[in-house]
Amino acid sequence: MTTDSAQSSPSAPEGQPPLRYRRIVAKAGTGLLTGGSDRLDLEVMASLVGQIARLYRQGAEVLLVTSGAVAAGRQIIASTGIAKQKDAPSRQVLAAIGQGRLMNAYEQLFAWSGIPVAQALLTRRDIADRLGYLNIRNSLLALLALGVAPIINENDVVAVDELEGESFGDNDTLSAMVANIVDADALVLLSDVAGLYTADPHTHPGATLIPHVDRIDASVENLASGALSERSRGGMRTKVEAARLATASGTCAFVCDGREPNALERLARGESLGTMFSVTASKLESRERWMLGVCAPNAGIVVDAGAERALRQQNRSLLPPGVRGVRGEFRRGEVVPIVNEAGERLAAGIANYGSDEVRRLAGKRSDRVQAELGYTYGEEVVHRNNMVVV
Numbered sequence: 323m324t325t326d327s328a329q330s331s332p333s334a335p336e337g338q339p340p341l342r343y344r345r346i347v348a349k350a351g352t353g354l355l356t357g358g359s360d361r362l363d364l365e366v367m368a369s370l371v372g373q374i375a376r377l378y379r380q381g382a383e384v385l386l387v388t389s390g391a392v393a394a395g396r397q398i399i400a401s402t403g404i405a406k407q408k409d410a411p412s413r414q415v416l417a418a419i420g421q422g423r424l425m426n427a428y429e430q431l432f433a434w435s436g437i438p439v440a441q442a443l444l445t446r447r448d449i450a451d452r453l454g455y456l457n458i459r460n461s462l463l464a465l466l467a468l469g470v471a472p473i474i475n476e477n478d479v480v481a482v483d484e485l486e487g488e489s490f491g492d493n494d495t496l497s498a499m500v501a502n503i504v505d506a507d508a509l510v511l512l513s514d515v516a517g518l519y520t521a522d523p524h525t526h527p528g529a530t531l532i533p534h535v536d537r538i539d540a541s542v543e544n545l546a547s548g549a550l551s552e553r554s555r556g557g558m559r560t561k562v563e564a565a566r567l568a569t570a571s572g573t574c575a576f577v578c579d580g581r582e583p584n585a586l587e588r589l590a591r592g593e594s595l596g597t598m599f600s601v602t603a604s605k606l607e608s609r610e611r612w613m614l615g616v617c618a619p620n621a622g623i624v625v626d627a628g629a630e631r632a633l634r635q636q637n638r639s640l641l642p643p644g645v646r647g648v649r650g651e652f653r654r655g656e657v658v659p660i661v662n663e664a665g666e667r668l669a670a671g672i673a674n675y676g677s678d679e680v681r682r683l684a685g686k687r688s689d690r691v692q693a694e695l696g697y698t699y700g701e702e703v704v705h706r707n708n709m710v711v712v
Contacts, residue, residue, distance in 0.1 A: 341507035342592035349497035350387040353514035361397035375435035395420025417555030443477040453655040498564035512580030517597030565599040572605030588708040621650030622688040645684040
């Protein structure tokens with residue numbers, strides 16, 4: 323999905339091909355951000371931020387999923403005993419200490435390019451929660467629309483599973499979930515390895531890079547050993563799993579060496595770099611399948627002819643003036659069918675308000691939501707970004 327601002331974006335610099343991917347989730351791993359050391363490598367971070375800034379100036383949208391909080395915390399209190407500990411409680415303490423420094427570094431680096439940043443600390447529980455998913459999606463898309471760069475990290479202080487390597491896996495899976503949430507065009511896993519090889523290149527000098535994977539099957543899984551480095555919590559196994567999740571949702575995925583000059587920019591223009599994993603379903607197929615599969619069976623929002631035209635012909639959000647009634651009961655964040663007055667299904671979408679609230683808003687002016695309810699989750703009953711027209 324491409325925003326209106328991206329569609330009217332500036333052209334590529336002279337001599338450069340146009341961008342192939344305009345909404346990108348880029349994940350920077352610990353091994354890359356530390357340069358193999360025990361501390362953040364500001365030169366590497368500056369290079370990454372510079373690439374993102376240049377892509378922003380060309381109308382792209384980049385969400386950065388970053389590791390590095392634990393490494394930053396270890397750098398701050400390097401002389402203490404806890405800095406050398408590898409257990410989960412110690413890593414939680416280090417993450418709490420280092421997250422501020424990590425974010426401060428990004429804030430200063432992006433400020434040189436005039437790009438504001440926003441921090442989002444997420445856990446798997448946040449994304450799995452029905453309302454959490456909706457709030458995260460709406461917030462991230464709003465940040466992109468404002469030209470703000472979202473800086474996303476696992477909330478290490480509370481997410482014990484990730485710290486033990488049993489869940490997100492050094493943010494690889496988190497980045498794939500974020501790509502799914504925002505309908506990204508590409509997921510780029512920037513690491514300190516060049517991609518997926520025919521064998522472990524550390525132990526097999528003759529191993530060769532695999533430039534393209536059409537489908538992740540057992541043979542591909544066997545190539546991903548999942549070995550962990552001393553500093554990074556992820557491995558090739560978690561990257562392949564992240565690629566599987568992204569490609570099944572209509573987002574192509576790349577694993578490449580982030581130390582390659584301008585790697586992110588080059589991939590955004592379609593240059594072959596690292597290993598590319600092809601999509602296995604289109605965004606529309608994936609999203610439509612999910613929405614129709616979880617759609618509330620005995621509920622719905624009834625709309626008038628004007629709203630029907632706005633949805634079908636103009637790709638607009640559903641606003642209160644177009645609502646004629648509500649069938650059944652549903653809660654905020656549920657996927658509900660949108661039907662015309664003849665009962666024909668027009669769309670399915672994530673409701674910004676529950677059924678009782680929609681009944682109160684039906685036919686009202688959009689700017690009366692706050693006055694009617696005493697609070698607001700936005701003027702839209704169902705936002706176009708959270709809707710599939712059938």
